[in-house]
Amino acid sequence: MENIVNKTVLFDYFSGRVSPLQKKAVEQWLAEPDNRERYYEWLHEWELSQLQMDANWQIAFDKVASDVVGQSLVDEPPPLVRQRRIGQIWLAVASVLLFLGFGSWLFRDKLLYETVQTGFGETRSVTLPDGSEVTLNANSSLRYARWFGRQISFGQWTLGGKQRVRTVELIGEADFSVRHLPDQQRFVVLTPKGLNVTVLGTQFTVFSRERNTRVVLRSGRVQLTLPRVHQRPLLMKPGDLATLDRKGQLALVKTVHPEAMASWKQHRFTFELTSLREIADMLHENYGLQITIKHDQLADRTISGSFPARDANEVLQLVAQLLQINYSREDNRVTFTD
Amino acid sequence: MNEAEGLPLQNPENRLRPLHPTDTPVAIVDNEHIVRKAFANSPEQGFETLFRLYYRPLCSHALRFVYTREVAEDLVGEVFYQLWKTGGYVAVQYTYRTYLYAAVRHRAFNYLRDELTGNRTPVSLDNVPELLLSETPQTLVEYDETYQRLEKTIQELPPQCQRVFLMSRFENRKNQEIADELGLALKTVEAHMARALQQLRKVFIGLAPLFFLVIH
Structure with a gap:
């Protein structure tokens, strides 16, 4: 079987121009481990003679x-x-x-x-x-x-x-x-x-x-x-x-x-089922506020939508309004309560 | 398969010590010689030589699968990058050529399959040495049949459809640009693209189960 597979046959095979029997022979030829190197060597040669594109x-x-x-x-x-x-x-x-x-x-x-x-x-x-x-x-x-x-x-x-x-x-x-x-x-x-x-x-x-x-x-x-x-x-x-x-x-x-992730560029805040906990993180990161949320249930409530707000106070008011909750602020300490 | 696994491991010294060609019973041919000599000087020179010899044909081969120039170049670049970054070039079994072609084909094939079938194979996993061991005559033929079928499918597209597809993929043009240049409606261009992709998908639908069999 080996002797029917040579470079010409393999080149034809790469070009898709062999008979099913020849293809079978190629497959058998490939089962011989040593032939794999040969296969890639010839594939390389064939590709060089048939380039599809130039590249630098x-x-x-x-x-x-x-x-x-x-x-x-x-x-x-x-x-x-x-x-x-x-x-x-x-x-x-x-x-x-x-x-x-x-x-x-x-x-x-x-x-x-x-x-x-x-x-x-x-x-x-x-x-x-x-x-x-x-x-x-x-x-x-x-x-x-x-x-x-x-x-x-x-x-x-x-x-x-x-x-x-x-x-x-x-x-x-x-x-x-x-x-x-x-x-x-x-x-x-x-x-x-x-x-x-x-x-x-x-x-x-x-x-x-x-x-x-x-x-x-x-x-x-x-x-x-x-x-x-x-x-x-x-x-x-x-x-x-x-x-x-x-x-x-x-x-x-x-x-x-x-x-939406860049809406802060337009001084907008975009929330998508965003929890109060995440909003608190954001307020901490962006405005340096220390936020306390009274209990976990409250922290898990979410907001969706896109809202304009220019500073921390506007965000706080907005959040409080949307969730119908209260907040108190002393300097950098903010507490959210029901 | 046992033989295939055993063979390269039997005498690793011969494979791993390209720096002293006299030890090696010249199983390593032509280009490989140059490459190994360059690697003996420095990884940089080694890779420069690899790029010079193999980058172009590898891109060209990857293109037979992905049909987008940039993607082909990226894929090939990533294979080189990985080989370099992980230090894998120190102990390449077989030849560099085999390593590079096998890795590029594997990646190009997966890229296209994922694109056409909407899958997203996690990108982290491809260990090339393992890949080479798991390669069988069937997988090799599978890959060859894939690019041949793709070519045939594209050739059999209606002329206008083929033209739109190649402009979009190979030349990386926007649908609107293609519409303007060919004097078509945007909708028509989109329809041509949808049709071309539909046809290409068929190449994979016929192939997928077989391919998985081979892998497992």
Whole structure:
């Protein structure tokens, strides 16, 4: 049987031009373990002679290389440089730092990063150097390198040059509208819980606070990775809502209103069977309020709908009205009662 | 099957020590030689060589399943990424070529099946070495038949429908753009797409039970 299967037969087989008997023979031939290598060798050769598309391997290699090298740095405190000649860069950075001494090392955060912060009850929009728009919700901070998305050269040394990654670090909640760059530079959002969001030109909201981490995608595509756990990257499609719970489990569900998660941009609050407990968490995170709910039954009551509110008091009034309950506020302490 | 499992494990030294080609009774051919030499220098050079040799044909092969350029490139990129990130490249049994093709085909097949049948296979689980061990002649033929049937199905679509489908998938164009360019109503374009996908779904409906049998 073996001798009837040769390269020509296999090429015809790949092209779908063999008789059923020949196909059977190929199947038998494949049962021989050694022939499997041969099979893939010929498949490769056949594919090369029948290419369906062209693709630039160099760009793809750079992308994967910078992803791999970049992520291995994420766990260390200063994720400064993600690129191939990492050793050389570090050497340069190290000697410069030594030269400038410990003092400037203390201020390196200020020197190297731009940080945007919002206080309680405040939202703010920023345009990043690459033209991407970010809107920060209350009590959040966003940090990015000063050379973000640009190329800076010192002779042969390049900072952020070959790297095809724009990296921002987010604590809290923000809505992103990422600009797609002609050189396909990726945009990555790092969150404290280790979930990384890689973007390919897109609109999405990232929520990363103590109680959980969520990502909602409105358009385009993003990829989620958890570099600390060995999990395969997860590709999100528009309308997907990804949640990372306290145990570090990543789950994906469809949501009909992905824009609802960014309604705070219009000073609106959107609830969908949202419990008073969750609303209390939100009030704590966004306005720094300490909320007490008299009993569990009350905490489990829910609200649905989208409502405008400009500040904490308006939200409190709204919630009290909708649930027909009372609240009292002294400074930052709020108590809900029946 | 026992033989298949036993064989690569029998003399792992030969497979795992590509750095000293003299030890190896040259079972490793042509490209593999270059790749292993490059890996001996550094993982970076190794991967650069792998990309140079295999990225293009792998994308092209993945495209036979998914019919979308970006998806094909992403799939292939992820396979490389995983191999690199997990350090699996240190101990690749068989050849790199076999590893890459098997992983890409597995992923491309699952991607399309999930897309057409509306399933969502949890993405975390594919352990390529295990995958290679569980590969049987039937699964290999199954994959080959799948892309061949897809091609046949697309070829047999009415010309306009085929054109719309390829513009939408391969060129990644929006329905409205296609409607404008071909001078069709948006509804017509949508109907063409629905019809094409309906036909493609049939490829999997006939296949699914068989495929599961093979896996278990």
